[in-house]
Amino acid sequence: MKTIIKNGHIFTESEDYQADILIQDEKIVCIGQNLCVEDARVIDAGGCYILPGAVDVHTHMDLDVGISRAVDDFYDGTVAAACGGTTSIVDHMAFGPAGVPLHHQFEVYKKLAEGKAVVDYGFHGTAQHVNEEILNELETMAEDGIPSVKVYLTYGFKLNDADVFRILRKMKEIGGVTAFHCENHDVVEFLKQDFRSRGKTAPIYHARSRPNLAEAEAVDRVLNIARMAEDAPVYIVHLSCKESLEVVRDARRHGQKNIFVETCPQYLVLTEECYHREDALKYIMSPPLRTAQDCEALWEGLADGSIQVVATDHCPFHYGKEKQMGKDDFTACPNGAPGVEERLMLLYSEGVVKGKITMSQMVKALCTEPARIYGLCPKKGGIWPGADADLVFLDPKAGYVMTHEQMHSAVDYTAYEGMLIQGEIRQVLLRGNVIAKDNQFLGEKGSGRFIRRSTL
Numbered sequence: 001m002k003t004i005i006k007n008g009h010i011f012t013e014s015e016d017y018q019a020d021i022l023i024q025d026e027k028i029v030c031i032g033q034n035l036c037v038e039d040a041r042v043i044d045a046g047g048c049y050i051l052p053g054a055v056d057v058h059t060h061m062d063l064d065v066g067i068s069r070a071v072d073d074f075y076d077g078t079v080a081a082a083c084g085g086t087t088s089i090v091d092h093m094a095f096g097p098a099g100v101p102l103h104h105q106f107e108v109y110k111k112l113a114e115g116k117a118v119v120d121y122g123f124h125g126t127a128q129h130v131n132e133e134i135l136n137e138l139e140t141m142a143e144d145g146i147p148s149v150k151v152y153l154t155y156g157f158k159l160n161d162a163d164v165f166r167i168l169r170k171m172k173e174i175g176g177v178t179a180f181h182c183e184n185h186d187v188v189e190f191l192k193q194d195f196r197s198r199g200k201t202a203p204i205y206h207a208r209s210r211p212n213l214a215e216a217e218a219v220d221r222v223l224n225i226a227r228m229a230e231d232a233p234v235y236i237v238h239l240s241c242k243e244s245l246e247v248v249r250d251a252r253r254h255g256q257k258n259i260f261v262e263t264c265p266q267y268l269v270l271t272e273e274c275y276h277r278e279d280a281l282k283y284i285m286s287p288p289l290r291t292a293q294d295c296e297a298l299w300e301g302l303a304d305g306s307i308q309v310v311a312t313d314h315c316p317f318h319y320g321k322e323k324q325m326g327k328d329d330f331t332a333c334p335n336g337a338p339g340v341e342e343r344l345m346l347l348y349s350e351g352v353v354k355g356k357i358t359m360s361q362m363v364k365a366l367c368t369e370p371a372r373i374y375g376l377c378p379k380k381g382g383i384w385p386g387a388d389a390d391l392v393f394l395d396p397k398a399g400y401v402m403t404h405e406q407m408h409s410a411v412d413y414t415a416y417e418g419m420l421i422q423g424e425i426r427q428v429l430l431r432g433n434v435i436a437k438d439n440q441f442l443g444e445k446g447s448g449r450f451i452r453r454s455t456l
Helices: 076-083 102-113 132-143 161-174 185-197 204-208 212-228 242-253 265-269 272-276 292-304 322-326 343-352 359-373
Strands: 002-011 016-024 027-032 041-044 049-052 054-059 086-092 120-126 148-152 177-181 234-236 259-263 391-401 420-430 433-437
Touching: 002 359, 049 359, 054 076, 054 343, 054 359, 076 086, 076 420, 076 433, 086 420, 102 120, 102 132, 132 161, 148 161, 161 177, 161 212, 177 212, 185 204, 185 212, 204 272, 212 234, 212 242, 242 259, 242 292, 259 292, 265 292, 265 343, 292 359, 343 359, 343 391, 343 420
Parallel strands: 002 041, 002 049, 054 086, 086 120, 120 148, 148 177, 177 234, 234 259
Antiparallel strands: 002 016, 016 027, 049 391, 391 420, 420 433
């Protein structure tokens, strides 16, 4: 079937213009003025902005964290993504049982996603230990369409510096990307136990136990190790504070290459004041929320290109159930919050409308750069001939108040309740098919496809 999109204003990472879009066999085949094709279905964009389908390269669907499991599976979570304008995700797989090979979790996650996902999806590998078999398996994972692996510098399966170095060297060799959760494990654990021993167990001490410098030190350490590995590609997930951003800028000033940085909407629009609220447990996540000054620094980092990607770290737990495990002790609360549905409109309303970033910068951070860094281009991330026809129609004249009632996630809250949003998503297309319209999901369960990603 052929489809023509008319009367929209196209925005890409570098330009904006009025044009029609011709779609055939799920692909964009032509962009031009006054297109007319016999027997084509016509979709009137009605003066909306037309953006590429957003790409979220940091989600945790159906994540088992030991004490609990994320409440969004690959159906609920990707329905939320679709209604929020995200048409592709790359999910961070859980560790799995101790000692398993990387492909063990790949097989587990294929079963979790198949028949459920409604947007296209890929996975990141997760390294819980390092030996020659794992290093060799990084290469076969890349051959199977997973050219990225995540390393944690904290939590139970954290890696030491030697193993970080070994992974970085191997990933550079195969053209892959290593993603890092950067926090100084020993300092954080000491502070957590110190606060508990003194009876300081309220949610605000979650933030106090994970200070800015605990993140910045770990970012600095990873970048130095990557430099020793001949500038192996490094992707810093959920960077949350100004000190970490300065570490990145300093490394780049000294000539280090292949540094990619992600932040998340929560670190742009929420602050640690949330930990003083009655519902503070909703905001227990790692890294924690920071100060208004950190938020401002991150917006500036997006605007000047120091930060390339805005993802979500979507990992929701019910406030009324799982989060209550931490009511008497913040260390017992599962870490994570929803965000996959809220991301695009938060960036537009809080960023573009308020003049902190431009439309093209938003498209770059939500669509093109994550797709480019993680090997989804040229199918995903942009509006060009040959790309999948993943499109979002955004009405800039509309507006609404963000509430949980509007959301499609299975979780029982949104972290942005009551926020006034300028603009509204009217339609979302995945490979030319309308999967969401006026906040109603219209797609089919299981219609999402696995994305075999390429190396750098």
